[in-house]
Amino acid sequence: MRVSADDLRVRLQGRPILDGVSLSVGEGEFVGLVGPNGAGKTTLLRALAGLVPPSAGRVLLDGRPLCAVSRDERARRLALLVQSAGIGWPMRVSEVVALGRLPHRRAFAALSEADHAAVARAMARVDVTHLRERTEPSLSSGERMRVLLARALAVEAEILLADEPITALDPAHQLDAMDLLRAISRTGTGIVAVLHDLTLAARFCDRLVVLHGGRIVADAAPALALTDPLLRQAFGIAVLRGTHADGSPYILPWHRAGHTREDDHDPSGPDPVRAPDRS
Amino acid sequence: MTPPMTPPVTRMTPQTRSRRLVAGLGLLVGLLTLASVAVGYAALDLPAALGDAWAGRPTLPALVLMELRLPRALLGALVGFSLGLTGAVMQGYLRNPLADPGILGVSSAAALGAVMVFHGGLAGSLALALPLGGIAGAALAALGIVVLAARGTGTQGLILAGIGLSSLAGALTALVLNLAPNPYAALEIVFWLMGSLADRSLDHVRLCLPLMAIGWVLMLSTARALDALALGEDIAASLGFDLVSVRLRIVTGAALAVGSGVAVSGAIGFVGLVVPHLVRPLVGARPTPSLWPSGLLGAALVLGADLLVRLVPTRPELKLGVVTALVGAPFLIALLVRRGDGR
Amino acid sequence: MRASRRLGAAAGLAAAFAAFPVSAGEKPAAPGWPSRVVSLNLCADELVLRLADRAQVAAVTAFARDSRGSTVAAEAAGVPVTRGLAEEIVALKPDLVVAGAFTTRTTVGLLKRIGVPPLELGVPADFDGVRAQIRQVAAAVGHPERGEAMVAELDATLAHVVPAARSLRVLVLRPNAFTVSPGTLGDAIIRAAGLVNVAAAIGRDRTGSVPLEAAALADADLVVVDASETGTPSLADALLHHPILERLRGQGRMVAIPNRLWTCPGPQIAELVARLAAAARERAP
Numbered sequence: 033m034r035v036s037a038d039d040l041r042v043r044l045q046g047r048p049i050l051d052g053v054s055l056s057v058g059e060g061e062f063v064g065l066v067g068p069n070g071a072g073k074t075t076l077l078r079a080l081a082g083l084v085p086p087s088a089g090r091v092l093l094d095g096r097p098l099c100a101v102s103r104d105e106r107a108r109r110l111a112l113l114v115q116s117a118g119i120g121w122p123m124r125v126s127e128v129v130a131l132g133r134l135p136h137r138r139a140f141a142a143l144s145e146a147d148h149a150a151v152a153r154a155m156a157r158v159d160v161t162h163l164r165e166r167t168e169p170s171l172s173s174g175e176r177m178r179v180l181l182a183r184a185l186a187v188e189a190e191i192l193l194a195d196e197p198i199t200a201l202d203p204a205h206q207l208d209a210m211d212l213l214r215a216i217s218r219t220g221t222g223i224v225a226v227l228h229d230l231t232l233a234a235r236f237c238d239r240l241v242v243l244h245g246g247r248i249v250a251d252a253a254p255a256l257a258l259t260d261p262l263l264r265q266a267f268g269i270a271v272l273r274g275t276h277a278d279g280s281p282y283i284l285p286w287h288r289a290g291h292t293r294e295d296d297h298d299p300s301g302p303d304p305v306r307a308p309d310r311s
Numbered sequence: 312m313t314p315p316m317t318p319p320v321t322r323m324t325p326q327t328r329s330r331r332l333v334a335g336l337g338l339l340v341g342l343l344t345l346a347s348v349a350v351g352y353a354a355l356d357l358p359a360a361l362g363d364a365w366a367g368r369p370t371l372p373a374l375v376l377m378e379l380r381l382p383r384a385l386l387g388a389l390v391g392f393s394l395g396l397t398g399a400v401m402q403g404y405l406r407n408p409l410a411d412p413g414i415l416g417v418s419s420a421a422a423l424g425a426v427m428v429f430h431g432g433l434a435g436s437l438a439l440a441l442p443l444g445g446i447a448g449a450a451l452a453a454l455g456i457v458v459l460a461a462r463g464t465g466t467q468g469l470i471l472a473g474i475g476l477s478s479l480a481g482a483l484t485a486l487v488l489n490l491a492p493n494p495y496a497a498l499e500i501v502f503w504l505m506g507s508l509a510d511r512s513l514d515h516v517r518l519c520l521p522l523m524a525i526g527w528v529l530m531l532s533t534a535r536a537l538d539a540l541a542l543g544e545d546i547a548a549s550l551g552f553d554l555v556s557v558r559l560r561i562v563t564g565a566a567l568a569v570g571s572g573v574a575v576s577g578a579i580g581f582v583g584l585v586v587p588h589l590v591r592p593l594v595g596a597r598p599t600p601s602l603w604p605s606g607l608l609g610a611a612l613v614l615g616a617d618l619l620v621r622l623v624p625t626r627p628e629l630k631l632g633v634v635t636a637l638v639g640a641p642f643l644i645a646l647l648v649r650r651g652d653g654r
Numbered sequence: 655m656r657a658s659r660r661l662g663a664a665a666g667l668a669a670a671f672a673a674f675p676v677s678a679g680e681k682p683a684a685p686g687w688p689s690r691v692v693s694l695n696l697c698a699d700e701l702v703l704r705l706a707d708r709a710q711v712a713a714v715t716a717f718a719r720d721s722r723g724s725t726v727a728a729e730a731a732g733v734p735v736t737r738g739l740a741e742e743i744v745a746l747k748p749d750l751v752v753a754g755a756f757t758t759r760t761t762v763g764l765l766k767r768i769g770v771p772p773l774e775l776g777v778p779a780d781f782d783g784v785r786a787q788i789r790q791v792a793a794a795v796g797h798p799e800r801g802e803a804m805v806a807e808l809d810a811t812l813a814h815v816v817p818a819a820r821s822l823r824v825l826v827l828r829p830n831a832f833t834v835s836p837g838t839l840g841d842a843i844i845r846a847a848g849l850v851n852v853a854a855a856i857g858r859d860r861t862g863s864v865p866l867e868a869a870a871l872a873d874a875d876l877v878v879v880d881a882s883e884t885g886t887p888s889l890a891d892a893l894l895h896h897p898i899l900e901r902l903r904g905q906g907r908m909v910a911i912p913n914r915l916w917t918c919p920g921p922q923i924a925e926l927v928a929r930l931a932a933a934a935r936e937r938a939p
Contacts, residue, residue, distance in 0.1 A: 078545065081545075081548075081549050082548075082549075083545055083548050083549065103551045103552075103553060104551050106551065107549060107550050107551030108551075110549065111549065112545060112546055112549035114542070114543055114545050114546055116543070117542055117543025117544075117545065117546065118542075118543075119541060119542060120406040120540065120541035120542065120543070121403075121406070121541050121596035121597065121598070122596045123541060123595065123596045123597045124595060124597075127595065127597050128541075128542070131538055131539055131541070131542060131546075131550065132550075134535055134538070134539055134550045134551070134552075135550055135551045137535075139532075139535070142326065167596070168596075180542070183542070187550075193549075351865075351867050352865040352867055352868045353856070353865070353867050353868040353870075353871040353872075354871075355867070355871065369901060371870055371871055371873055372871070374870060374898050374901050375867045375870050375871055375898065378896070378897045378898040378901070379866060379867045379870070379896075379898055380867070429887055429889075430886075430887060430888075432886065432887060434887060491886065491888070492886040493886040493887060493888035493890075493891065494717075494720065494722070494723060494888075495829050495830065495888040495889070495890035495891065496886075496888045496889075496890075498830065498890065499888065499889050499890070502889060509865070509866075510831070510865070510866040510867075510893055510896060512896050512897045512898070513897065514897060627863060628865075
């Protein structure tokens with residue numbers, strides 16, 4: 033199972049958002065999708081989920097064009113996790129998680145034994161089983177994120193597309209969530225996650241895809257992808273680099289860096305030397 | 312923060328509870344329908360009337376039973392079911408606990424459509440013209456609301472748009488009635504804006520039942536999509552629901568159910584707003600289990616209100632919308648106040 | 655431009671008010687006869703148009719032209735109409751205003767204040783009241799002899815009415831299921847035709863409307879409904895086509911009589927009595 037984009041172009045209201053993106057994610061991979069605001073990360077994720085029609089190029093599911101895959105099959109094979117919409121009604125947690133089984137149920141059919149088992153597995157995996165009778169307003173942000181993740185896992189899809197899964201969480205829960213996502217990928221699920229925290233993305237992801245201005249500017253293992261020139265060019269930042277006692281490298285965004293000439297947003301940005309003095 | 316683990320929950324409980332509720336409400340609707348048949352302004356020997364009707368003897372009691380009492384009761388149940396179900400579906404679809412065909416102006420727009428067709432003289436040439444006019448008015452209003460909601464208009468914006476639409480439709484209804492050549496037309500405004508089931512006939516039932524039934528089926532077919540929409544449009548789409556089709560079914564279904572109802576009973580407010588909120592504490596907040604109970608409770612509410620207007624000794628008879636507004640308006644205000652605190 | 659026109663209109667209105675007492679005080683050419691009669695009420699229209707010369711009538715109400723409600727639609731053609739607003743009436747400089755006792759009260763109040771007390775017609779509850787009202791209006795417009803002739807004709811028609819063999823029970827259903835309350839002129843008309851008004855026995859609301867089921871269960875021998883089909887629909891008329899009334903029609907109980915005959919007291923009540931009696935004779939020979 034593999035989801036890929038082939039020279040994907042998307043225009044929204046006449047503006048090009050994705051400008052020739054090619055990408056492929058397979059089983060067991062944990063891919064971080066990073067880039068500055070407006071780079072097109074969410075649009076790429078939605079295009080991979082089949083929610084945005086490409087203006088050119090295509091999305092492929094195991095080599096088949098996504099538009100040729102039936103709505104039901106797509107729903108069973110690609111799961112989407114979106115935090116921002118929240119949970120519209122004060123439903124019980126078990127009901128929310130069970131929504132992930134909708135693609136597997138015939139119209140008007142009740143939950144089957146298999147559905148119940150999948151819901152229980154999903155809840156156990158993200159440790160929300162004890163919350164099953166709670167309702168939305170009583171959940172903390174961390175609990176809500178885990179419940180929504182359990183909902184996405186209950187689909188038991190081969191690919192999980194997650195839009196900013198850790199943005200609303202405190203550091204402890206962010207670490208938990210990244211750990212969890214990596215563990216999930218280790219069981220065979222391919223994961224594409226839009227992330228803003230470069231430190232965590234570099235630490236946990238197998239691969240980072242860096243989007244900038246609707247194009248992929250890097251697609252490689254974190255250490256290879258996040259080079260200093262790329263970080264300056266795409267993000268306009270400079271980072272601290274270090275090595276943990278166990279030998280693993282880490283990066284830490286540290287200050288703004290001057291923009292390069294090809295960046296058309298703000299050519300007169302602060303230079304790296306003077307920036308710390310200003311803060 | 313986390314409460315101690317509750318005892319293991321048996322899986323069938325919510326479903327069994329929901330089924331029992333539906334059965335109980337069905338029974339209630341049945342009893343109220345019978346009561347509605349039994350209550351009237353003139354003494355009617357029910358057993359004799361029933362016997363005559365059964366034997367096909369067109370005696371006066373049989374005629375009153377079949378042509379006045381029965382249609383009134385049936386229409387109360389049908390219109391109430393339509394309003395309750397539409398309220399539950401629209402609240403679920405818009406993820407908005409204040410969405411209601413009455414509040415959002417769908418009912419008054421339906422009344423306007425019906426009035427335009429009726430006084431345009433079209434109803435005389437085609438019996439279906441009246442419900443079709445109501446459906447057209449309701450469809451336009453429902454479409455407008457859905458488009459507004461799709462553009463991200465929030466609760467307050469929708470309610471404001473609804474107030475505007477209701478007032479506009481009400482004013483245009485009054486205008487059409489004033490311009491109508493028939494001198495009695497101007498007196499109808501109260502019927503169209505407040506609703507009544509007085510002196511309806513089986514013809515009205517025949518006219519709106521099939522259209523309503525199609526509307527119900529369309530709306531009920533979106534149940535699982537409504538559940539999925541609780542997590543937002545993207546998630547619902549990722550779960551395999553065709554949101555364009557869902558929107559179309561809901562707009563068409565609501566227009567058919569509310570439009571044909573309003574065409575024969577006038578606009579009855581607040582039923583669709585109140586009913587889902589009464590149902591949710593019993594079946595939970597997920598949209599699907601609340602749909603049938605909301606329809607049935609809506610039927611019970613309208614039947615009850617229609618019994619009340621016949622039992623309270625005011626003459627001329629109170630309009631139905633007066634009774635439902637007396638119950639519904641304080642409820643709406645309480646809801647708005649609580650929402651204001653909560654968010 | 656517009657401002658000056660408005661000013662002019664205001665000045666004209668003021669002039670009309672100022673001139674009014676003067677012109678009201680002046681007598682018209684023919685001694686004692688009013689020459690600018692304005693009527694403010696359909697029933698007043700009917701009597702004024704029948705009893706006064708056409709040249710005497712300055713204006714009637716718009717209702718007079720509607721053949722559905724009015725018995726003088728033909729006579730009203732070409733006569734100016736008003737909506738009964740005070741400023742319209744004042745501008746017409748009337749020397750006789752005939753009004754109903756319960757309609758256009760604001761206008762009537764104003765006319766009294768500026769010294770032109772209108773002739774106010776009550777609602778007669780019996781035939782003597784109708785005769786008196788005809789004579790009253792005839793005298794006011796300066797043609798008492800026409801009033802006497804109209805009363806004589808009314809009495810002659812009534813004298814020829816042959817009641818049915820037995821006194822049938824009758825229910826009058828006007829649009830919106832309004833019926834004829836006991837103690838009214840309509841009730842007197844029904845009695846004059848030798849019939850019994852069923853409405854007395856069934857519950858009516860304050861406005862005189864009856865629930866359809868009570869109307870049906872009253873089991874009247876005759877149900878009188880409006881005969882005129884205007885082609886312009888209303889719920890009020892639609893009610894009279896309710897299937898249960900159609901069933902009664904199928905049983906031969908329905909009698910169609912034009913609504914306009916019921917609306918006002920006047921010579922037409924004799925025709926009404928005659929028609930009711932004829933329908934009853936047909937039903938119970």
